[in-house]
Amino acid sequence: MIYLELFYTFFIIGLFGFGGDNSMLSLIQTETVQNHHWLSSADFTNIVAVSQMTPAPVGISSATYCGYTAVHNAGMNGMMAVLGSVTATIAIILPSFIIMLLICRMFFKYMNTSITQSIIAGLRPVVVGLLAAATLLLCNVDNFSQPSINPWQFFISLFIFLATFIGTMWMKINPIRMILYAAFAGLILLY
Structure with missing residues (x-):
C-alpha cells in the first residue's frame, strides 16, 4: 500500500x-x-x-x-x-x-x-x-536544458542562476525579492 x-x-x-x-x-x-x-x-x-x-x-x-x-x-x-x-x-x-x-x-x-x-x-x-x-x-537538464538542444534556455537559466546567487550572497538582496525577480525574468525570457 x-x-x-x-x-x-x-x-x-x-x-x-x-x-x-x-x-x-x-x-x-x-x-x-x-x-x-x-x-x-x-x-x-x-x-x-x-x-x-x-x-x-x-x-x-x-x-x-x-x-x-x-x-x-x-x-x-x-x-x-x-x-x-x-x-x-x-x-x-x-x-x-x-x-x-x-x-x-x-x-x-x-x-x-x-x-x-x-x-x-x-x-x-x-x-x-x-x-x-x-x-x-x-x-x-530539466532546469538548465543543454547548450546543444536549447542554447537560449541554457544560457538564460545559467544567467538567472548566477544573478540570483550573486544577488543573495554578495549584494545581500532579500531572498524573497530574488525569487520574484527570477520568476519574472524566467517568465519574460523563457516564455
Missing part, C-alpha cells in the same frame, strides 16, 4: 535529514524520484519551486506536495491524494517531534559539555555537504 511506503520513506527522511529542510531535499529526491519512481525529475523540480514560495518550511512543504503527487500519479484522486500529502507530512515531522521530546531535558542539562559541543561541531560539515548535494541535484 502506497500510504505505508510513503509513511516509512518520509519517516526515515525525517529521521536522517540533519541540518534542516533544505538539506532534506537531496534525500527526498533520491527516494521519490530514483528509488520509488513516484515522481519524475521535472515533477520534483516543480515541487521544490512551489515549496520555496510557500510560507512553510521547504522540507515539510516538499513532503506534502510529494505525498500528494505520488498518490495522484498512482492513479488515485481527490481525498486519496490529500491523504497521501497528510501521511507524508506527518511522517517527516514525527521523528523530530519524538526526538525533541526525548532529549530536550538532557540537552539543556549537558549542552555546555565538551562532548555535546564536539557532536555539534562534527555535524556542521555534514549539513554543508547535504546542502551542496541538494544544490547539485537541482543543476540538471
Whole structure:
C-alpha cells in the first residue's frame, strides 16, 4: 500500500535529514524520484519551486506536495491524494517531534559539555555537504536544458542562476525579492 511506503520513506527522511529542510531535499529526491519512481525529475523540480514560495518550511512543504503527487500519479484522486500529502507530512515531522521530546531535558542539562559541543561541531560539515548535494541535484537538464538542444534556455537559466546567487550572497538582496525577480525574468525570457 502506497500510504505505508510513503509513511516509512518520509519517516526515515525525517529521521536522517540533519541540518534542516533544505538539506532534506537531496534525500527526498533520491527516494521519490530514483528509488520509488513516484515522481519524475521535472515533477520534483516543480515541487521544490512551489515549496520555496510557500510560507512553510521547504522540507515539510516538499513532503506534502510529494505525498500528494505520488498518490495522484498512482492513479488515485481527490481525498486519496490529500491523504497521501497528510501521511507524508506527518511522517517527516514525527521523528523530530519524538526526538525533541526525548532529549530536550538532557540537552539543556549537558549542552555546555565538551562532548555535546564536539557532536555539534562534527555535524556542521555534514549539513554543508547535504546542502551542496541538494544544490547539485537541482543543476540538471530539466532546469538548465543543454547548450546543444536549447542554447537560449541554457544560457538564460545559467544567467538567472548566477544573478540570483550573486544577488543573495554578495549584494545581500532579500531572498524573497530574488525569487520574484527570477520568476519574472524566467517568465519574460523563457516564455
